[in-house]
Amino acid sequence: MTKTFLRGAVVAASLALAGAPAFAAQPFNAAYQANYMGMKATGRMSIESAGNGQWRYTLEVRNQLANLVQTTVFEDDGGVLRPLSGSDSNKLLVKKSNKKATYDWSRGVATWSGDVKPDRAGPVKLQAGDLDALLVNLAIARDAAAGKPLRYRMVDDGRVRQLTYTVAGKEAVTVGGKSQQATKVVSTSGDKKTTLWVVAGVPVPVRIMQVDGNDTIDLRIAQ
Numbered sequence: 777m778t779k780t781f782l783r784g785a786v787v788a789a790s791l792a793l794a795g796a797p798a799f800a801a802q803p804f805n806a807a808y809q810a811n812y813m814g815m816k817a818t819g820r821m822s823i824e825s826a827g828n829g830q831w832r833y834t835l836e837v838r839n840q841l842a843n844l845v846q847t848t849v850f851e852d853d854g855g856v857l858r859p860l861s862g863s864d865s866n867k868l869l870v871k872k873s874n875k876k877a878t879y880d881w882s883r884g885v886a887t888w889s890g891d892v893k894p895d896r897a898g899p900v901k902l903q904a905g906d907l908d909a910l911l912v913n914l915a916i917a918r919d920a921a922a923g924k925p926l927r928y929r930m931v932d933d934g935r936v937r938q939l940t941y942t943v944a945g946k947e948a949v950t951v952g953g954k955s956q957q958a959t960k961v962v963s964t965s966g967d968k969k970t971t972l973w974v975v976a977g978v979p980v981p982v983r984i985m986q987v988d989g990n991d992t993i994d995l996r997i998a999q
Contacts, residue, residue: 801831801852804979807998815839819995821980830860833910837995843867848910857915859908877908877932886931896934906931913972913980916941920959921976939963941972949973951982951997958982
């Protein structure tokens with residue numbers, strides 16, 4: 777469930793869609809309230825400069841049972857987001873997992889190392905516009921606000937997945953102490969349902985909820 781939530785729910789593809797609005801990466805840092813494994817947790821999303829025109833996007837969730845940190849380093853080329861590397865560090869009770877991803881665009885392949893199964897190490901062939909799972913957040917936040925199709929090709933965890941989200945209406949949320957209208961988008965796959973709320977001008981979802989069978993994880997921006 778840990779991996780599914782942070783790398784699949786926060787589950788970005790052909791961002792080079794014709795006519796797509798430019799996404800200008802900019803610093804962002806916000807605390808999130810979370811519910812993970814039936815317990816309250818703290819969360820954080822941040823975007824910061826990594827130098828040389830690169831950016832680092834980090835998602836963290838922590839409580840008494842778990843410590844989850846995932847990071848993607850990416851480039852923003854005129855609105856086309858391109859992953860360069862990623863890390864996934866999970867600690868659940870006494871169990872630990874550390875994985876690293878490398879997106880080698882000069883060779884056109886992605887590979888994974890660390891605590892990965894041999895069949896998930898790659899290489900996986902890259903296509904123009906491919907993104908990793910964390911960058912789906914930025915793609916959805918941008919495309920939903922612009923009314924663009926929410927279809928993505930994700931290369932992550934040693935495999936390729938085609939993702940499709942649909943708009944499920946508007947809903948009032950509180951951001952920075954103010955009520956805002958959020959666009960609600962949904963993706964369903966088997967027993968798993970992922971819902972994200974995005975607000976114009978906020979580069980990441982303000983809320984992410986995943987229901988997977990009997991498990992529910994909820995992460996929302998602190999008011």
